[in-house]
Amino acid sequence: MVSAAAPVPASPLRELSRRYAGYRARLVAAVVLSTVNKVADVVPELLIGAAVDVVVRGDRSFVADVVGADSRYEQLVWLAVVNALVWVVESVSEYLAALTWRRLAQTIEHDLRVEAYAHVQQLDVAWHETRPAGTTLATLNDDVNQLERFLDVGAAAILQTVLNVVLVGLVFAAASPTLLVLAFAPIPVIVAGSLVFQRRLDPLYARVRETVADLSGTLSANLGGITTIKAFTAEGRERDRVASASLAYREANEAAIRSSAAFVPLVRIAILVGFTCTLLIGGFQVLDGTLEVGLYSVLVFMTQRLLWPLTAVAEVLDLYQRGRASAGRILGLLAVPVTVQPGEVLLAEPAGRIELRGVRAGYADGPDVIHDLDLVVPAGETHAVVGPTGSGKSTLLRLVLRFEDPRAGTVLLDDVDARDLEWATVRGAMGYVSQDVYLFSGTVADNIAYGRPEATREEVERAARAAEASAFVEAMPQGYDTPVGERGVTLSGGQRQRLALARALLRDPAVLVLDEATSAVDNETEAAIQRSLGLVTAERTALVVAHRLSTVRHADRIWVLDAGRIAESGTHDELVAAGGAYAQLWAVQTGDLGVRSTPA
Structure with missing residues (x-):
């Protein structure tokens, strides 16, 4: 069942603050340094007023009263020394504050990205299959970057503005x-x-995040399918599709920018009003003798100091809205529940017996794909599952691998409910080879050792020989150290299949699970894989989903699925003799159309 979308917190940034309370000391340090910096930033305006006061009032100035100096020259020297010290404090505190804020932002960015990625890895396979990979990638990358930018620049700017006021x-x-x-x-x-403006910008930036996810998804999908695009000469069509997604992103950004930019003129008008009031009313008070000229100078400068930074409110608001929208998406992703949870039982050495009792299963909210299925694979035996497309073969394997749980019934490993077992037992006991083999960017040895990174080179080579992969690997320019390229694009389909089999065998699994592992290879490769399987399945359980019946004719038992139910089961010879569904499939694949169903 697909995990339901989780609600986004009403205040995403506050929720982030709660989640990362462990960094509160760093935050306090950043706030203190920013406060010291802002105080030092304001002092020079006060010193300007003090200097004017010295020039105008002489030995009656404020400075004269503080330092006890009657000479204007001496008073100005004192002001110069204080000013130099203030500038040193301001420069040092600005550097330390920027460093602290940025380190805090980078640390949270790192932790959040790793936490989100770790959570995504735990989510059900069905969830990944129903969600575009580009959308998840945009959240893990672009959204986290947007949030980091706000924490780095926006949070400090908001604090500085408040302190300034x-x-x-x-x-x-x-x-x-x-x-x-x-x-x-x-x-x-x-x-x-x-x-x-905040209320107006909120939905606009939510739209920005949606469009960038769509764009990222389109780019990711197209790069993954580049050979198909070229094969069907669809370059122009796909360019137009990317251009359309990019245009939607640009237009969403422009709409948000237009709204945020409109805020600046409002701030400028407010600055004009405030500055004019200080200039006129303050000047009148000086002329009336109710305000000292030095203080008047300070207040004129301070009015600019007070109001002009507010022109940056639009930019800060822009960063805040982007950060808030991104934080909401990240927290929404983190809140998606993990429905397939590991249990606590650990079997030291699983024997490999598999049983499905009364199992019903399906996808999302759709109808059942498997109906009340009962199936037993004794430890050490090789069993095959065959049937027409859509009969439920792959769904059965997903249940055995515990990529998802059944809607009803139980899947057991060694007579223990799989839901009660730790991952180290369930998936640690499995060696999986899929039809669509995925190899990671790295060397041949890296990919074979993926399930056991601590394996020695000797063990890697032994697994390759068992999978009949050693011959072509050793013929490569760098042997086991040859890079295979992303997704193994430098290898043929048969070579990828044999490396995948070697990867599974290196784990020495109790159960070998093969999903159409020879359906897309040539006859020679199929024969090589079959020889390998004949040897490696002699002492372990094997569950094989196959389309080519010739690959499973020697299985201890063959289960024939039809519309999610067991239609028949037995050995190859028994099923052919029975003249049922299996016999018909065998006749079609061998060309022996003389086989007919046994009358009921």
């Missing part, structure tokens, strides 16, 4: 309550505008 507000409150009210009057307008 608080510190400048304190200066205005101490100098002139009237100017405090006038200079801060535009801020509620900017905040209200921010909230309006």
